[in-house]
Amino acid sequence: MSTRPLLNRSLAGMGTTIFAEMSALATATGSINLGQGFPDTDGPEEVREAAVRALRAGLGNQYPPGPGIPELRTAIAEHQQRFHGLTFDPDTEVLVTAGATEAIAAALLALLEPGDEVIAFEPFYDSYAACIAMAGARRVPLTLRAPSFRPDLDELRSLITPRTRLLLVNTPHNPTGTVLTPEELAAIAALAVEHDLLVVTDEVYEHLVFGGAHHPIAALPGMRERTVSISSAGKTFSFTGWKVGWVTGAPELVTAVRTAKQYLTYVSAGPFQYAVAEALRLPDGYYADFRADLHRKRDLLVAGLTAAGFRAFEPQGTFFVTTDITPLGEKDGLEFCRSLPARCGVVAIPNAVFYDDPEAGRSQVRFAFCKREGVLEEAVARLKRLAV
Numbered sequence: 001m002s003t004r005p006l007l008n009r010s011l012a013g014m015g016t017t018i019f020a021e022m023s024a025l026a027t028a029t030g031s032i033n034l035g036q037g038f039p040d041t042d043g044p045e046e047v048r049e050a051a052v053r054a055l056r057a058g059l060g061n062q063y064p065p066g067p068g069i070p071e072l073r074t075a076i077a078e079h080q081q082r083f084h085g086l087t088f089d090p091d092t093e094v095l096v097t098a099g100a101t102e103a104i105a106a107a108l109l110a111l112l113e114p115g116d117e118v119i120a121f122e123p124f125y126d127s128y129a130a131c132i133a134m135a136g137a138r139r140v141p142l143t144l145r146a147p148s149f150r151p152d153l154d155e156l157r158s159l160i161t162p163r164t165r166l167l168l169v170n171t172p173h174n175p176t177g178t179v180l181t182p183e184e185l186a187a188i189a190a191l192a193v194e195h196d197l198l199v200v201t202d203e204v205y206e207h208l209v210f211g212g213a214h215h216p217i218a219a220l221p222g223m224r225e226r227t228v229s230i231s232s233a234g235k236t237f238s239f240t241g242w243k244v245g246w247v248t249g250a251p252e253l254v255t256a257v258r259t260a261k262q263y264l265t266y267v268s269a270g271p272f273q274y275a276v277a278e279a280l281r282l283p284d285g286y287y288a289d290f291r292a293d294l295h296r297k298r299d300l301l302v303a304g305l306t307a308a309g310f311r312a313f314e315p316q317g318t319f320f321v322t323t324d325i326t327p328l329g330e331k332d333g334l335e336f337c338r339s340l341p342a343r344c345g346v347v348a349i350p351n352a353v354f355y356d357d358p359e360a361g362r363s364q365v366r367f368a369f370c371k372r373e374g375v376l377e378e379a380v381a382r383l384k385r386l387a388v
């Protein structure tokens, strides 16, 4: 037998994702799962019914068209126009994917070559590191540091080299909850234009900004032709299991991403595509209520974690609050999260796994607040036992 490892070396060390590990731990121990970011109630009943109707009507039960069904591509284009004033041609500038996860993979595999450098905010969402590695490229972290988790734009400039191909942006940012300001986005866009860089922007939490607004980088001058924007129905409509995501961008970019995508899944989620087309057209009230609900839950969990002795960094967006555990006399987030179910029946995510330099995030732990209020209250009550 060859001694060569079976797993492609670019994936060495990337064992089971932290979300899978921690959700399995929650199930095995019967703990409250504030780890993986999925809502514990399903999205709107009418959207669920739309999926049932499609399934029964035989819509999407066989391979849908490669770029996605026209109804959904049109609805995605309308949504980009309605919320962000961005105009996309549903036929050439929109691509439906198997969740944002496939969109990220297809974009990075399509646009990167071995030796290219990608600058991304650290802590990174876990699939970024894996997909950059699968493309043979190199990730270059721009670390967001506590307590503000703002990007240092001078540092960003200093990280750009002749090998830099792409900036990987994520706003609202998982796990810190940072929402980039118009000024930060303008500075990032100016650097992209100056150095002729591509931008891939992950905006799956576009409807979850509390108090401020989400600004898509694609709207800025010079960005339309160099930006691949990614979003997903999973978060916005609370159907994370449906895995319907999408890409919007200039035709050349979408064609490149589609070329890679067609050899990943080819197509997915046929009947759900019809349902998501309806979901995207829900009235503004749906989006406002969804945001207000998560805003309340954010406040509840931030206050509860603070009362339980954590240092909670209030997120401006997303499903997540990052905390520091040092006030509890703890140092190591990974150890803390592995012991938490036994100690008090709660599961959380150690942010260290999202850093190239685990020391930088060693004492940080992420909690999800996309859960019922009673569940959040019970979790807080349990976490309060840690301090006594």
Ligand code: PMP
Pocket (backbone or CB within 6 Å): 037, 098, 099, 100, 101, 102, 125, 170, 174, 202, 204, 231, 232, 233, 234, 235, 240, 243, 244, 245
């Ligand atoms: N990007 C970020 C920042 C996420 O938090 C997630 C998890 N929802 C994804 C991408 C993946 O999205 P999807 O479930 O649509 O694949």
Ligand code: GLN
Pocket (backbone or CB within 6 Å): 017, 019, 020, 035, 036, 037, 038, 174
């Ligand atoms: N996006 C979810 C989170 O950050 C997890 C999705 C997954 O398990 N890959 O928690």
